Amino acid sequence: MRSVSLGNDGMRSSTLGFGCSAVMGRIGRRASLAALGAAFDAGITFYDTARSYGYGESEALLGEFIRPRRDSVIISTKFGIVPAPANPLKQFAKPIARTALKVFPALRRTLQGHVAAQFSANHFTVDAMRSSVETSLRNLQTGYIDLLFLHLPPVTVLHHDDLFSALEQLHIEGKVLRYGIAADPPIALAALAAAIPGLQTIEFPCNLFDLSLANHPALHNPNIVAIANHPFGGPQRVAESKTLIHRLAHDPTLPPSLHQKLHKVDDATLADLVLNLITVNTGIKVVVPSMLTLAHLQTNIAALQQSRFTPSELQWFRNKLNSGTAAS
Numbered sequence: 516m517r518s519v520s521l522g523n524d525g526m527r528s529s530t531l532g533f534g535c536s537a538v539m540g541r542i543g544r545r546a547s548l549a550a551l552g553a554a555f556d557a558g559i560t561f562y563d564t565a566r567s568y569g570y571g572e573s574e575a576l577l578g579e580f581i582r583p584r585r586d587s588v589i590i591s592t593k594f595g596i597v598p599a600p601a602n603p604l605k606q607f608a609k610p611i612a613r614t615a616l617k618v619f620p621a622l623r624r625t626l627q628g629h630v631a632a633q634f635s636a637n638h639f640t641v642d643a644m645r646s647s648v649e650t651s652l653r654n655l656q657t658g659y660i661d662l663l664f665l666h667l668p669p670v671t672v673l674h675h676d677d678l679f680s681a682l683e684q685l686h687i688e689g690k691v692l693r694y695g696i697a698a699d700p701p702i703a704l705a706a707l708a709a710a711i712p713g714l715q716t717i718e719f720p721c722n723l724f725d726l727s728l729a730n731h732p733a734l735h736n737p738n739i740v741a742i743a744n745h746p747f748g749g750p751q752r753v754a755e756s757k758t759l760i761h762r763l764a765h766d767p768t769l770p771p772s773l774h775q776k777l778h779k780v781d782d783a784t785l786a787d788l789v790l791n792l793i794t795v796n797t798g799i800k801v802v803v804p805s806m807l808t809l810a811h812l813q814t815n816i817a818a819l820q821q822s823r824f825t826p827s828e829l830q831w832f833r834n835k836l837n838s839g840t841a842a843s
């Protein structure tokens with residue numbers, strides 16, 4: 516398993532992280548624990564969660580799982596999006612919704628509206644942050660959070676000096692080792708440009724549809740830990756990612772060395788291209804997919820262990836995708 520240093524204080528992580536947004540959401544307790552166990556046994560030491568994930572239950576299940584392993588893992592969590600209060604009816608509704616989705620995938624859009632109603636966003640006051648951190652520490656059964664992110668803040672929050680002073684205080688107290696912004700690329704970049712004292716990390720989506728931050732000069736700052744999420748564009752865009760690779764395979768400017776390498780666009784090709792585009796020579800330290808099925812976990816680990824693509828081939832893909840000429 517490739518590993519990486521997350522700063523000069525000895526914090527280290529596997530390059531492949533484990534996204535927990537679907538833990539206790541898309542899958543239930545037993546499958547979630549099995550997926551976490553498989554990831555840990557395979558050497559993954561970075562787990563990304565948030566107060567809102569899994570209808571508010573992802574953090575607590577992760578806490579239960581990592582308790583005996585706390586010293587061996589890095590936990591990243593977020594505040595700012597608050598889950599709806601626990602409702603016993605939810606326990607019955609979730610398995611029904613999962614089954615319904617398997618039988619009628621077209622229901623996803625309808626259910627997404629319902630899922631959005633389960634959260635309330637934009638909680639970035641000092642009090643809300645402190646209370647959220649205390650809840651996260653309780654949920655995660657730990658005395659400290661390795662990486663704490665503002666979860667999708669509007670750009671105006673970057674100027675809330677009192678919020679960042681309060682985060683710095685938690686850092687001094689040892690409750691939060693690093694804090695930063697989890698946001699779409701423009702806001703993540705604005706956060707770096709704002710040079711907020713104490714800000715040490717950013718998390719942002721990075722995938723074939725938006726590679727704008729991969730290899731961005733701002734990410735080569737040694738004081739910033741850059742984390743990429745959503746690498747396959749989410750469950751809905753896995754197929755579209757493969758179609759895009761297929762299209763690239765037939766691009767008239769494709770370097771000859773790549774013809775054979777893109778001969779078959781299966782899960783292994785997808786993982787090899789996407790995960791290495793994101794992590795090889797880009798300044799991005801960790802990439803965090805959801806990979807709840809064992810086959811995806813194993814494919815993703817293999818992709819980062821040995822790539823068929825050279826660094827210059829990967830750069831060709833980044834240039835092509837960033838130029839916008841690959842999408843049509």
Ligand SMILES: NC(=O)c1ccc[n+]([C@@H]2O[C@H](COP(=O)([O-])OP(=O)(O)OC[C@H]3O[C@@H](n4cnc5c(N)ncnc54)[C@H](OP(=O)(O)O)[C@@H]3O)[C@@H](O)[C@H]2O)c1
Pocket residue numbers: 533534535536537563564666667697698718720744745746747748749750751753782783785786803804805806807808809811812814815
């Ligand atoms: N605002 C934020 O802070 C934010 C936003 C989005 C995401 N995130 C983080 O990023 C994580 C991942 O994002 P995501 O779940 O939205 O999207 P994602 O990782 O881009 O996509 C997940 C989908 O890809 C599938 N998959 C994984 N490996 C594969 C492979 N090798 N070949 C084919 N399919 C594969 C997964 O299947 P299975 O899971 O069924 O195996 C799942 O259906 C989240 O869990 C969360 O931690 C953070």
